[in-house]
Amino acid sequence: MEAMTHLSEAQALKEQKFARFRRLRHSPLLREMVADVILHPSSFILPMFVRDGLGIRQEVPSMPGVYQLSPDQVVQDLKAAEQLGLKAFILFGVLEKKAKDEAGSAAIDPDNIICHTLKIVKNSGVRMIAITDLCFCEYTSHGHCGVLKPASEHSHERIVANDATLERLAQQAVNHARAGADMVAPSAMMDGMVAVVRNALDGEGFPHLPILSYAVKYASAFYGPFRDAADSTPAFGDRCSYQMDGRRHREALLEARADLEQGADILMVKPGLPYLDILRDLRQAFDVPLAAYQVSGEYAMIKAAAQNGWVDEKAVMLESLVSLKRAGADLILTYFAREAVRELV
Numbered sequence: 001m002e003a004m005t006h007l008s009e010a011q012a013l014k015e016q017k018f019a020r021f022r023r024l025r026h027s028p029l030l031r032e033m034v035a036d037v038i039l040h041p042s043s044f045i046l047p048m049f050v051r052d053g054l055g056i057r058q059e060v061p062s063m064p065g066v067y068q069l070s071p072d073q074v075v076q077d078l079k080a081a082e083q084l085g086l087k088a089f090i091l092f093g094v095l096e097k098k099a100k101d102e103a104g105s106a107a108i109d110p111d112n113i114i115c116h117t118l119k120i121v122k123n124s125g126v127r128m129i130a131i132t133d134l135c136f137c138e139y140t141s142h143g144h145c146g147v148l149k150p151a152s153e154h155s156h157e158r159i160v161a162n163d164a165t166l167e168r169l170a171q172q173a174v175n176h177a178r179a180g181a182d183m184v185a186p187s188a189m190m191d192g193m194v195a196v197v198r199n200a201l202d203g204e205g206f207p208h209l210p211i212l213s214y215a216v217k218y219a220s221a222f223y224g225p226f227r228d229a230a231d232s233t234p235a236f237g238d239r240c241s242y243q244m245d246g247r248r249h250r251e252a253l254l255e256a257r258a259d260l261e262q263g264a265d266i267l268m269v270k271p272g273l274p275y276l277d278i279l280r281d282l283r284q285a286f287d288v289p290l291a292a293y294q295v296s297g298e299y300a301m302i303k304a305a306a307q308n309g310w311v312d313e314k315a316v317m318l319e320s321l322v323s324l325k326r327a328g329a330d331l332i333l334t335y336f337a338r339e340a341v342r343e344l345v
């Protein structure tokens, strides 16, 4: 009986006309061999939050495993990250309320927390690429990304003034460059921001410094936990008059092209997971390196679900990072950078 079954199975196989995809899924080694989306330690950029002080490690409540650190602790963590194989970090400043004002003056102080930390990091022997975020929301008392002006002549409503903010972004970029930044990342979503930053850097002796532009940045609810981390929640209104609307699809390519023409070296899409299609659009349209920011909300959702035992944290983390890579990201800014690299080795 058994022989007959085998015979008829063999006969059926002979006549089969369908592909056998499962052949290459047969063993872990085979699957590894044919994988064509590969995460590498150099794919990741580690975000760091720095605040004044010494020996401070204050965990961000909505982002378990992410800390506001004093500069000495930043150095300590970067040394460990470098050991793991990470190549780059991006620095965000955290200020006390009393250090903030309407214009975000601390942002363009050449001795501010970012410049101070850059110098310490560069003197510490850490060789990682130091990227700095260029924006004002962490420095303004109102939490918006630039200086304000009345919405119209007789209006009490105030909006962010584009061109007045540009001048200040340029100054911020030059300060960071002088303090040792290896790359700057304008994130304010002001029109023309890449052009003014490029001009300023070129004019002040930094024509070699690349610009990573937050080119396609949506007004997103997924940024919620970051505002905890950076103490940058807007005191009134929202950021919808300068960040992009997720319901406008085609605008993404316009924004990206404009930043390229202004001199951006790397284009970023932010957030990552809810905008994978946009990342793919940019990948197909441009040949420059692309970055995706797996933002705080994406991180917090995975952490929260994992803490409840609802998902397998490592597996979900890696799957989400692979999805960003597969959609077209060369670089991924992620709070999981260290955990991801540990899984790769």
Ligand SMILES: [Zn+2]
Pocket: 135, 136, 137, 138, 144, 145, 187, 188
């Ligand atoms: Zn901002």
